[in-house]
Amino acid sequence: MSETIAWIGLGRMGTAMVERLLAAGRDVGVWNRTASKADVLVAAGATRLDAVADAARYDVIVTMVSDDAALRTIHSESGLLNGPVAGRVWIDCSTVSVEAALAAAAAARAAGAAYVSAPVSGNPGVVHTGNAIFAISGDDEAAVDAAERVMSDIGRKVYRVGPGASANVVKLCTNAVLSVIMQSLAEVAVLADGLGVRRAQLMEFINDSAVGSPLTRYKTPNIVELEFPQTFSPFGQRKDIRLALAAASDKEIPMPVLSATEVEYSRLVASGLGEGLDYAALVLQVARDAGMQLRPERAA
Numbered sequence: 001m002s003e004t005i006a007w008i009g010l011g012r013m014g015t016a017m018v019e020r021l022l023a024a025g026r027d028v029g030v031w032n033r034t035a036s037k038a039d040v041l042v043a044a045g046a047t048r049l050d051a052v053a054d055a056a057r058y059d060v061i062v063t064m065v066s067d068d069a070a071l072r073t074i075h076s077e078s079g080l081l082n083g084p085v086a087g088r089v090w091i092d093c094s095t096v097s098v099e100a101a102l103a104a105a106a107a108a109r110a111a112g113a114a115y116v117s118a119p120v121s122g123n124p125g126v127v128h129t130g131n132a133i134f135a136i137s138g139d140d141e142a143a144v145d146a147a148e149r150v151m152s153d154i155g156r157k158v159y160r161v162g163p164g165a166s167a168n169v170v171k172l173c174t175n176a177v178l179s180v181i182m183q184s185l186a187e188v189a190v191l192a193d194g195l196g197v198r199r200a201q202l203m204e205f206i207n208d209s210a211v212g213s214p215l216t217r218y219k220t221p222n223i224v225e226l227e228f229p230q231t232f233s234p235f236g237q238r239k240d241i242r243l244a245l246a247a248a249s250d251k252e253i254p255m256p257v258l259s260a261t262e263v264e265y266s267r268l269v270a271s272g273l274g275e276g277l278d279y280a281a282l283v284l285q286v287a288r289d290a291g292m293q294l295r296p297e298r299a300a
C-alpha cells in the first residue's frame, strides 16, 4: 500500500524530506506559504497545490512548519480542516510543544481526521543522505502505521514512542541535549585554542572518543574552518530549548544546565552575531567573550 501524500511546509527540512519521497516514487502534492519554494520540487515531479485545502485530496497530509504559531495557523486559519479531510491522516513533523500538538490533534479529530506527531532528528544534509530518524506517536494505531510507512521512505528508522504527544516529548528532550553539547563543544574548542592546541586536533580526538557522535562530527568543520552555513538557526534552536524549559517549568523540574545554555543562545540571537549563521556560531561568541580572535584552520 502506497499512500498519496500532500506536503505543507517547504523550508530547509520540508524540501529535503519531499525530495526523499519523490526519490522513493511517492505521489506528492506540495504547498508552501511562499509559493516559489515549491518550484524546485515541482520540477522534480511533485504536484503543485494551489490552496492548502487541496491537500484533502491526498490520503496523508504532512506538515513541516516553524513552530507552535505556524502549526496553529495550519489548523485554525489555513482552511485545511474545512476541506473533506474526514478519514485522512494528518502527520506533523515540526518541532512543537506538547500543547500545540494536542491542540492540532483535537482540531483534526473534530474534522474527522487522525493526527500523528512525527518529529524528526537530523538536519537537511542528514535527511538528504537518508539518515534522519523519526519519533512517532498518536492515538489512532492505523494512522500511526501509515505515518511509519511514509517516514520509512524518508529516513533510516522510525521509533514508535507511545500515545498522544509522546513523540514531541522525545524530540524536545533530544534537542535539549543537542543544544547543551553544542555550547560545550564551543567552550572547549576555545579553551584548547587558547592553550595552543589546534581545534582540528582536538575535534579529531573528541570524535574518536566516547563522547564523539554524529553531532560532534557534523559540527567539526564549523568549529575548525569557522564557516557556518545554516542547517538550523540560533533562533530556531533557542525555540526548542525554550519549549523544553517551559515544559520543565510546568512540572517543577529544574534544568540548570539547559537554563544556562538558553542564555548563551539568547545572547547569540540578541547580539546579531549569529544572524544568518548556523547555531554552531556559538564558538564565535565564546571566543569573543574570551577576548580571543580565532583563525580558520584546515581539518586534521
Ligand SMILES: NC(=O)c1ccc[n+]([C@@H]2O[C@H](COP(=O)([O-])OP(=O)(O)OC[C@H]3O[C@@H](n4cnc5c(N)ncnc54)[C@H](OP(=O)(O)O)[C@@H]3O)[C@@H](O)[C@H]2O)c1
Residues within 6 Å of the ligand: 009, 010, 011, 012, 013, 014, 032, 033, 034, 035, 037, 064, 065, 066, 067, 069, 070, 073, 074, 093, 094, 095, 096, 120, 121, 122, 123, 124, 231, 232, 233, 236, 240
Ligand atoms: N533545520 C533543522 O536542522 C531541523 C532539524 C529537525 C527539526 N527541525 C524542525 O523542523 C521545522 C522546520 O524547520 P526548517 O529548518 O525547515 O525551517 P525553515 O526553513 O525556516 O522553514 C519553515 C517552514 O514553515 C513555514 N511557515 C512558517 N510560518 C508559517 C505559517 N504561519 N503558515 C504556513 N507556513 C509557515 C515556512 O513557510 P515560508 O517558506 O513561507 O516562510 C517554511 O515552509 C521546525 O519546527 C524545526 O524546529 C529543523
